[in-house]
Amino acid sequence: MEPLVEARAVHKSYWLGEKEIHVLRGATFALAPGEMASLVGPSGVGKSTFLHVIGTLDPPTAGEVLYEGRNTFRMAEEELATFRNRSVGFVFQFHYLLPEFSALQNVAMPGMISRLSREQAEAQAKEMLDIVGLGHRLDHKPGELSGGEQQRVALARALVLKPRLLLADEPTGNLDEATGEGIHQLLVELNRRLGIAAIVVTHNPRLAERMPRRLRLAEGLVVDA
C-alpha cells in the first residue's frame, strides 16, 4: 500500500550565530492512510520541526517529503498553499484561534481561504463543530471558551476541509489531565470516524501508549518505539 506521507532522509539545521545546529539528521519514515501515530521525545529534540517539515511549513535542508508520491517542496507557492489548505490540518499546543472571530467564523476560515462562499464555509464549519461537540457554542469568541473548548475549536478548524493528514503538536500540553484526556479521545474517535491519518506529538506517555503506532524522535532520527 502506498504511504500517505513519506519522509526520505530529511535533514534540517539552523544557524545560531556561527554555530550550525543539526535538528534532523536524515529522518526517514512513512505513514499509511488512516494510520495514527504518536511522536514522543525529550524537549527541544526537534519534534515540532519534524512536524513542520512534514506539513510543508518549513523546508528541509536536505532530503524530501512525499505526499501521495508527490514531492511537496517542488511545488510552487500557490500549489503549496492549496496543499496546506486541503490536505493537511494543524493543531498546535496553543489554540491560535483568531480572537476577534467567533468559533464558527474561526472554523469557517479554511473554507473562506479556499474561496467557498460564506454560506458553504459556515455550513461545513457548523457540521464540524457539531462533531467535536461544540454545536451549542457557535457564536462565542475564543476568549469566552474554556481551554478544552478552544482546543476543540482548533481541531474542528484543522479538520473542516476533510484533510487526509492531521498534524497535532502537543494538543493537550496546555490542558489539565481530564480535559487533555477528552481531546485525546476525540482524536482517536475522529481517526476512526473520518479515516484521517494523524501524527500526535505528546509528552504524556499514557496517551502515547494508547496510539496504534508509537514513534520516538532521538538524535535527529525517527524510530518506531
Add this chain to the structure above:
Amino acid sequence: MKFRLRVTVAALVLFLLGAGLQYSLAQWLGGATTFSRDAVSAISFGAQGLWFLAAGFALSFLGRGYRPLENLAASLAFGVATFFVLRYLKPPSFSYDRFFASTGELVVWALCAAAASWLLAMWGASFGMLIGANGHPDPRLRYEWGIARTHLRLNRHSAKILLVAFIVPPLLLWWGGQMAWSWDQMRRANAGGSPPTLHLTVRQIVLIAALVVLVVVLVLRFIAARARLAQLKPGQRRKRPATVVMTGISIAGVAVGVWALTVVLSVMSGFESDLKHKILGTNSHALLLKYSTDFSEWRSVIPKVAAVPGVAGVSPFILNEVILSHGQTVTGAELKGIDPATAGAVSELPRQVIAGELRWIASPQDIPGTDRLVEPTGAAAKQLGGPEYEQYLEDTLKRRQSHPEEAQKMDPAALRNLPGICIGKEMSHQLRAWVGDVVNVLTPLGEMTPTGPVPRSRPFRVACILYSGMYEYDSKFVYIGIPEAQKFFRMGDNVVGLELKFTDVDAARALGRRVVAALGGFPYRTKDWAELNRNLFSALKLEKLAMAIILTFIVLVACFNILSTLIMLVLEKTKEISILKSMGARDASVMKIFVVEGLTIGAIGTAMGLLLGYATCSFIEKFGLQLDPDVYYISNLPVNVDGAQFLMVAAISLALSYLATLYPATKASRLSPVDGLREE
C-alpha cells in the same frame, strides 16, 4: 537565464511602445483638437504613465513576480534609447539662453524617463502581485477584508467614533467661524458705541441648548466609562494594542495633509480665477493683428471672422499711448479706441461702468454738464460704497462749485460737442475728474513745425468711470470712440486690429489659429490672452505648483505614518500570519490584507480631510476673510471650490497611501509560516 533575458526584452519593448504612444498622441492632439499646450502634454504624459503601469502589470504576469532587476535593466536601456531619440528630435530647452535642449538637459530627461519607467512599472507590478501574478489570478478579498477589519478594529463601536469624527470637526469649524464672524460684524457695527449685545433667535437658543446637552451627555458617558474601567482588575481590562492608537494617528495625519492641500489649492485657484476674470473683463480673449500698419479692410474682415465657428464676438480697436491732463495733474495712459456698440460682445466693459454711460463716448451731447453730479450706479459701485467714496464725491462737488473755470472757458455749445472719454476709477482719483469734466489728451506724435515737433492735444469730456478691479487697468486705460481715435492719431480708416471673443476661453490659442487660417494666413496673426499676460499666469501657475508639491509632502509624511503603523501591525500579527499560511492562505492574500488596511486608513483620512477642506472653503466663500483692499485690490480672500481639484487631491493621497502599504505588505507576504510559530 534565457527567461530573464526574455522578460527584460519584453519590458524594454513595452517601454518603447509607451514612449511612442506619448509622442504620437501629443502630435495628434496638437493638430486635431483645440486643447491648450499644457492640456496636450498632461494628457499624453498621463497616457504614457498609465501605459507604464499597465506594462508593469503585464510584466508581473510574464515574469511571474516583481522582477525588479529585469525591470531596472530594461529601464536603463530605455533611458539610453530616450537620450538618443531626444538628441535626434531636438526638444526645446527650458533655459532662455538657448533654443534646443543641451546635452546635460537631455541626460536629465533620459534619467527621468528611466526612473519613471522603473517606478511606474514596479507600481504596476504590485497590482499584478496583489491579484496573484505568480500563479492563478484571484482578485477576491472576502476573508482578507474581514481580517483587515479586525486589525483596524473596525466594528460598530469604532464606526460610531469615526462618524462623530467625520461630522463634528467640520461642524465645529463652521460654527466657530460663524460665531467669530458675527462677533466681528457686531463689533464693526458698534464701533466706538456701546458694548455689543447678543440678539438670539429662538432657533439659535434651541441649537445652543441642544449642543450643551449633547456635550454634557458625552462628557458624563466618558466619565462613567473611565470609572467602570478603573473598577476592573488589571487582568480584566482589555488591552488596547499600540497599533490601534497608531492607526488613529495615521488617519489624523492623512486628514490634516489633505485638508491643508485642498484649502491652499482652492485659495490659489481662487486667486487665479479672480485674476483671470478681471483680465478677461477688460481684455478680449485674443487680438487679431496684421503684419502691416494698413488694416483698412477691417470692415470686410469682421463678418469673415464672425463666421468662424467658435468665435462669439468681434470688435475693432485702436491702441496708443497718450498723456492725460486735468487742471494741474498729468498722467500717462493707454488710449484705446473702441466701438461702444460691439465692445460688450468681446469684453465686460459695459458692465464695469460705475458712473455715466459707455455709449456716451459716441454721443457726447448726452453727457451731463458739470452743474450736476452723476451718482455711481451698478453692481461695481455697490462694492465701492463706503464713507471714503462718499467723501470723494462730496469733494468733487465742492471743487466744481469753487472752481467753475473749466466749464466757462468754452462756449456751452462747443463744450457739449466735445467727444467723450471713459476713464478708470483710479485715474479718476488721480486726475480728480468725474463724469462731465473736461480732460486734455496729448499725443507726442504731433505735427512738424518750423520750430520742431509739437505735440497734438485735444479736449475730451469724461463720459463714464470704469471699475475693473485691477489697479493696473483702472489707473491706465482710457477709452474713446473709433472715429475720434482715427481722427486724433490721423490714421485714415485704419484700425490696429480686431478684438475676438471665443466660446471657449481655454481654447483661445487653437481657435485663434483657426481664425487666421480662415483669413488665408499671412499677414494676419492672433495673440491670445494667455500670451498677452504670460508673465502673470506663468508666475501664478508656478506658485500653485510649488504649493502643491510642498503640501503633497505633508501627505507624504502622513503616509510614512501609515507605513510605520503597518510595520508595527505586521510585527504584532506575525503569529496570525503564520496561522493563516498554515491554513493555506496564499502570499498574495496576506499582501492583500495589509494593502487593504493601509488603503482603508488612507481612504478614511482622505475623506475626513476633504470634508474639512470643503467646510473650510465654503466657510471662506460664505463669510469671507477680509484682506486689506489697498494691498491686494481684493476685499475678500477668494476661493474656488473645484470638484476636479478635490478629486485630484484624493487620488494623490490614495496613491501615496497605496505606495506606503507596499513595503510592509510585501514583507508580511514573504514571512515563512514557521516565523510566528517558533516564538512560543
